[in-house]
Amino acid sequence: xxxxxxxDGSVRSFDGPVTGAEIAQAIGTGLAKSALAIRIDGxxxxxxxxxxxxxxxxxxxxxxxxALELLRHxxxxxMAEAVKELYPDxxxxxxxxxxxxxxxxxxxxxxxxxxxxETIEQRMREIVARDEAITREEMDRDAAVAFFLGMGEKYKAxxxxxxxEGQAISLYRQGGFIDLCRGPHLPSTAKLGKAFKLMKVAxxxxxxxxxxxxxxxxxxxxxxxxxxxxxxxxxxxxxxKRDHRRLGRDMGLFHQQEEAVGAVFWHPKGWQLWRTVESYxxxxxxxxxxxEVKTPQLVDFSLWEASGHADKxxxxxxxxxxxxxxxxxxxxxxxxxxxxxxxxxxxxxxDLPLRMAEFGSCHRYxxxxxxxxxxxxxxFTQDDAHIFCTEDQxxxxxxxxxxxxxxxxxxxxxxxxxxxxxxxxxKRAGSDVSWDKSENALRSAAEAAGLEMTLNxxxxxxxxxxxxxxxxxxxxxxxxxxxxxVDTVLPERLDAHYIAEDGSKTRPVMLHRAxxxxxxxxxxxxxxxxxxxxxxxxxxxxxxVATITSEADAYARDVLTRLKAAGLRAELDIRNxxxxxxxxxxxxxxxxxxxxxxxxEAETQAVAVRRLGGTTxxxxxxxxxxxxxxxxxxxxxx
RNA sequence: GCCGAAAUAGCUCAGCGGUAGAGCAACUGAUUCGUAAUCAGUAGGCCCCCGGUUCAAAUCCGGGUUUCGGCACCA
Numbered sequence: 001x002x003x004x005x006x007x008d009g010s011v012r013s014f015d016g017p018v019t020g021a022e023i024a025q026a027i028g029t030g031l032a033k034s035a036l037a038i039r040i041d042g043x044x045x046x047x048x049x050x051x052x053x054x055x056x057x058x059x060x061x062x063x064x065x066x067a068l069e070l071l072r073h074x075x076x077x078x079m080a081e082a083v084k085e086l087y088p089d090x091x092x093x094x095x096x097x098x099x100x101x102x103x104x105x106x107x108x109x110x111x112x113x114x115x116x117x118e119t120i121e122q123r124m125r126e127i128v129a130r131d132e133a134i135t136r137e138e139m140d141r142d143a144a145v146a147f148f149l150g151m152g153e154k155y156k157a158x159x160x161x162x163x164x165e166g167q168a169i170s171l172y173r174q175g176g177f178i179d180l181c182r183g184p185h186l187p188s189t190a191k192l193g194k195a196f197k198l199m200k201v202a203x204x205x206x207x208x209x210x211x212x213x214x215x216x217x218x219x220x221x222x223x224x225x226x227x228x229x230x231x232x233x234x235x236x237x238x239x240x241k242r243d244h245r246r247l248g249r250d251m252g253l254f255h256q257q258e259e260a261v262g263a264v265f266w267h268p269k270g271w272q273l274w275r276t277v278e279s280y281x282x283x284x285x286x287x288x289x290x291x292e293v294k295t296p297q298l299v300d301f302s303l304w305e306a307s308g309h310a311d312k313x314x315x316x317x318x319x320x321x322x323x324x325x326x327x328x329x330x331x332x333x334x335x336x337x338x339x340x341x342x343x344x345x346x347x348x349x350x351d352l353p354l355r356m357a358e359f360g361s362c363h364r365y366x367x368x369x370x371x372x373x374x375x376x377x378x379x380f381t382q383d384d385a386h387i388f389c390t391e392d393q394x395x396x397x398x399x400x401x402x403x404x405x406x407x408x409x410x411x412x413x414x415x416x417x418x419x420x421x422x423x424x425x426x427k428r429a430g431s432d433v434s435w436d437k438s439e440n441a442l443r444s445a446a447e448a449a450g451l452e453m454t455l456n457x458x459x460x461x462x463x464x465x466x467x468x469x470x471x472x473x474x475x476x477x478x479x480x481x482x483x484x485x486v487d488t489v490l491p492e493r494l495d496a497h498y499i500a501e502d503g504s505k506t507r508p509v510m511l512h513r514a515x516x517x518x519x520x521x522x523x524x525x526x527x528x529x530x531x532x533x534x535x536x537x538x539x540x541x542x543x544x545v546a547t548i549t550s551e552a553d554a555y556a557r558d559v560l561t562r563l564k565a566a567g568l569r570a571e572l573d574i575r576n577x578x579x580x581x582x583x584x585x586x587x588x589x590x591x592x593x594x595x596x597x598x599x600x601e602a603e604t605q606a607v608a609v610r611r612l613g614g615t616t617x618x619x620x621x622x623x624x625x626x627x628x629x630x631x632x633x634x635x636x637x638x
Numbered sequence: 639g640c641c642g643a644a645a646u647a648g649c650u651c652a653g654c655g656g657u658a659g660a661g662c663a664a665c666u667g668a669u670u671c672g673u674a675a676u677c678a679g680u681a682g683g684c685c686c687c688c689g690g691u692u693c694a695a696a697u698c699c700g701g702g703u704u705u706c707g708g709c710a711c712c713a
Contacts, residue, residue: 256705
C-alpha cells in the first residue's frame with residue numbers, strides 16, 4: 001500500500017508502487033493530460049517516477065511557476081537532438097534553462113550561420129511532432145564516462161568524470177538522442193509545443209573560463225503558448241526602441257566616434273541632462289554631510305603600486321611616460337587620492353566619520369569587447385565617495401547610506417531595488433582575520449539597515465566585501481549601480497591614521513560607496529528607463545511654445561520670456577508650419593510640455609497646454625501654467 | 639581579449655564586377671493653417687581604412703579599424 005497525500009490534504013491509496021502519471025490519471029483524465037511533472041515532498045521529479053513509499057505529491061502543470069523552467073530545459077535538449085541529427089560532427093556540452101529561454105553550447109569546427117538556425121528550428125518542430133518519449137536511465141559513473149567517450153563526446157565525458165565516484169549518473173533519452181542530465185524532464189517532446197524560437201548564435205568559453213576553447217552557443221526562447229512568445233518578442237522590440245544609443249542620437253544628447261573609442265561627446269541637450277543629475281546629486285551629498293573634493297587626473301604610478309591596484313589592474317590602466325622619465329597613470333579610480341587628502345594634517349577621532357565625495361573622472365582601458373554605448377566606456381565619471389570612520393561607525397554609516405541611496409533612486413523613478421552581498425574573492429589583499437572582521441561588520445550593518453540580501457560568493461573587491469545595489473527598470477531589466485564596500489586594506493597600505501580618544505594612532509576604516517555608479521552608465525539607464533520621455537525636472541527641454549499663426553508670434557515671445565524668467569528650460573517654435581507638424585515634431589523630440597498659442601490665446605493671455613503623449617489640451621491662464629510648471633520642474637528634495 | 643556578424647547620404651536601408659539609388663531628415667520657394675507628416679523644387683557620397691586580383695571593384699580576396707550580439711572581464 002502506498003498512500004499519497006495531495007496538496008489539498010486528501011489521501012489516495014494505491015495497491016503497490018505507482019508512477020506520477022498514474023497518480024494524475026487516478027485524479028482525473030484532464031489532469032493526466034496536462035500533467036508535466038510531479039513534486040514529491042517538495043522536490044520536482046519526472047512524471048514517470050515510481051513511488052514505492054508514502055509521500056506528499058503535487059502534480060505539476062503549466063500553471064506551476066517552475067514548469068516553465070522544465071519546458072525550457074526540454075527545449076535545450078530538443079535543440080541538441082536536432083543539431084546532432086543535422087550535424088553529427090558536433091559535440092554537445094551543456095544546455096540549461098535561463099531567464100526567458102534556454103541555450104545549448106556546442107563544439108563544432110564550422111560556425112553555425114543564421115540559416116543553420118532556421119534549419120535547426122525546423123528540425124526541432126519535427127522532433128516535437130514525433131512526440132518522442134523522454135525517459136530516464138541510470139548508469140555507473142565510470143561506465144557513463146566510457147559510454148560518452150565511445151560516442152566521441154569528450155566534453156560530456158569530462159563533465160561526468162568530475163562527478164564523485166560511486167554516484168549514479170542519470171541520462172535522459174529521447175529518440176536517438178541521449179544526454180547526461182540531472183533532470184527532471186517533461187514526459188515527451190510534444191510537450192514543448194510551438195511557442196519557441198531560436199534567437200542567436202554566440203561564442204562562449206567551455207566552462208566559462210577564457211583560458212579554455214570557445215564553443216558555439218545557440219540561444220532560444222520558449223513559452224507555454226504563442227501569445228506569451230509574441231509578448232516576449234514585442235518586449236524585445238520595445239527594448240530596442242528605447243536603446244540609449246538610438247535615443248541619444250535621435251534626441252541630440254550625445255555621440256561617439258572612432259577617434260575617441262569608449263568616450264562620449266556630450267551635446268548641449270545631453271549635457272543639460274548631466275548637469276541636472278549632477279547638481280541634484282551634489283545637493284543630496286551636501287545635505288548628507290559629505291564634503292566634495294577634486295583630485296588629479298594624472299598620478300605617479302608609484303601610488304598605484306602602493307595601493308595595490310597596479311598588481312591587479314595594471315593592464316587596464318592608461319599610463320604615460322613623460323619627457324622627464326616619470327611614469328604616470330591616468331587615474332582609474334579616486335580612492336588612493338582621497339586617502340592623500342585624508343593624510344594631510346593630523347586627523348582626530350572627532351573628525352570621523354569624514355565623508356569625502358568626488359565626481360571623479362576616471363579612465364580604464366576596458367577590453368574592447370566590453371564596450372557598449374555609454375553604458376560601458378573607458379572614460380567615465382563616478383559619483384564616488386569615501387567615508388573614513390571607526391569600526392563602531394560602520395553600522396550607522398551603512399544605515400544612513402542605504403537611506404540616501406533609496407531616496408535618490410526613488411527620485412529618479414526606481415523603486416524596485418535588490419541587494420547582493422559579495423564576500424572575499426580568491427585573489428585578495430589583507431589577512432583572513434581582517435576579512436572576517438569586515439565581512440561580519442558589513443553583514444550586520446546591512447541587516448541593521450533592514451536589507452534583504454542574496455549572497456554573491458567570491459565577488460567582493462580585492463580589498464574588501466561589498467554590497468551591490470541592483471535596480472529594476474520600467475521593462476523589468478536589472479542594472480547594478482550602487483555599491484558600498486568596507487575596506488581596511490587601503491588605509492593600511494597608504495598609511496592613513498587618526499588619533500583616537502586615548503591618544504593612540506589608529507587606522508580608520510574606509511567605506512567606498514557610489515549611488516549612480518558612473519554618470520555615463522546611469523544616464524544611459526535613465527534614458528532607457530524613461531524611454532527618453534523624462535519627467536519635467538530632468539527633461540533637457542521642458543517646454544516648447546509653438547504658434548499656430550504668425551499673428552501670435554509676439555505673444556509667443558512674451559510667453560517664452562516669462563517661462564525663462566521662471567527658470568524653465570523653454571524653446572520657441574514660430575516657424576511657418578502647421579500646428580500638426582509642430583506637434584508631431586516636438587512629440588518625437590519627447591518634449592514633455594507644449595504650449596500652443598494662437599490668436600485666441602494671445603487675446604486672453606492664455607495658453608493651450610498639451611502634454612507629451614496626450615490627446616487633449618487644456619486652455620489655461622499663463623500665470624497659472626507657469627506656477628504649475630515651475631512646481632513640476634522643481635528638482636526633488638530642493 | 640575570444641567567437642560570430644556588420645560598415646553605402648544626417649537616419650533607415652537597396653544595389654553585390656560595368657556611370658552610386660530610395661524613403662525620411664536638410665536646404666529653397668509657396669502656403670497663415672487650431673493639436674502627431676501642406677505642396678513643389680534643390681542639394682547631399684574618400685560606398686570605414688590600407689593593400690591585392692581585374693580592362694574595370696561599393697561589389698571578389700588579404701590585412702586593419704570601429705560597431706553590433708554573446709562569452710570572458712568589471713578596482
